[in-house]
Amino acid sequence: MANSSKAWLWAVALAFATAATVPASAQTQVQDGTVAAGARAYGDLCGRCHNPRSPLERTDRDWVTILNHMRTRGNMTGGQVRSVLAFLQATNTDPGQAVPLPTGERKARVPSTVPEGAASTNPEVIARGKDLVDQKACLGCHVVGSAGGQVGPSLNGVVGRRGPTYLRRKMADPTFDSSTSMMPNFGLTSEEVEAILAYINTFNGGSK
């Protein structure tokens, strides 16, 4: 017992010492505080223990406090907290709101019906979709082309697998088919939905 006690305490000391010797550059490579890094950390770290909560559930102020609480509970680094905050605050479309939007108001943003038909092949619409995919940090969770995270399903070929109508509904209301979906509701307009759909359709095998 004596030996195991000493070994354990030395292991703790050694682990702290190891932490001290990790170059700062190695720590910042993956925690750059960007929305994309935050999207990935949100799924990877929050999802380790519980269903990630919707960014709309709390105000931007409250997310700072809650993330510091989770920093201790989940042994997160400051860099990871900055990343997740960047993501939550960027996707919290109601900053300063004391309480989440009433259900009725939230639903009012979601069209009761979505357009049918194929994705647009207009180059301008596709270019707009690419910008939106970058802005919304979709690659934090999804693979698009050859890059992206593993939290959500790959978007390569997803138009063929799921169909345009499903994807329009999913982007308009991520929880419509899964109440625990960790995909935030970005409050996308119909035009934005069509643009993103057009862009990811270019990663749909031969249907470019």
Place this chain on the structure above:
Amino acid sequence: MVTSSSKGRLLLGATAVALLFTARSAHAQQALGARVVPTHNVVLSGYGTVGYAFRPEGENQNEFTASVSPVFLYQFQDKVLFEAEFEFELTGGVTETGLEYAQIDVLLSDNVTLVGGKFLLPFGVFGERLHPTWINKFPTAPPLYGHHVSEFGAEPIIPVLSDVGVMLRGAVTPGPWHLGVTGYATNGPAGEVSAPGDVAELEIPASSSDNNTDKLFGGRIDIALPPWAEVNISYLNGDYDEQNVLDFTGWNVAAELRRASVELRGEYIQTRQEVETLTGFEVLKRHGYYAQLAYRWRAWEPIVRWTQVFDTELDGVVQDEGAWQAAVALDYWFSPSIAVMGAYELNREQGTEIDNDRAVIHIAFGF
């Protein structure tokens, strides 16, 4: 036996290294740079349950249950956080109250946090991270832990631990890895030895007093590859008697694997309690494990859990028979933090015919 002074020196050494690290990386404690960073902020969070438990045989149980655990958070800038969790539970017509934790977190650097007060001990992961009812996917805790006690046949190996003391936490993220280390010193366990050969019933109370001069020292090492896998190794050790002679030691190995909608987790716990007899010292050994497999399909989540506590041994002689529990549950998630959870437990104490099977259903909500 490691003496208090040698443990203290080692902990001080670890603390000194951590503080050195803190000073070295002080520049890395950057402003949060978020869109909104409050100077002062108060947040009320928490969780609760409303449920019903039914036991067809054995000691009768047929009752509605309710509990709520508010969590209070107060933050000053991005440097200090005070957090406390209260517990209110209706049991047998009486409202029981408790203070799960009340702690101050000082964010020393991006990688190191100093904690003081009453905190959940990082021994395994269930107690510290998974015990809130909406996070724990089962309506009951794994019966290794004495938390919201189940009808398991054997005594829990260890309670969900919280204690009063100081803790240092560190984390780094080299590449895709997430490495964490935690060390702490608390008041520790207490037990009264009335006569040689008696096995003291240990309490690990979160008490602001201590029955001896020895402290409980412990820690945990976390090795994770998010989101796929994590392994946690925990250890604690401290004297429990007034004479600083008898040791209590615990080990915990926890592991988790995740792939898409499938989650497999489990923990192994072993405790060793020194007992003084007429002829010398002997060791009371208790150990057991649980494993839990969950699969998420849309809003539904079926779960199975197996728990086993082995025979209790004192110097190789069986003192108490072991027990096992096989349990199944089905959750339906209305939102990421609200679910109705139904479970059925088969509880069997080895060597007896006692049937403590139980059905539990509750709505768990996090807010």
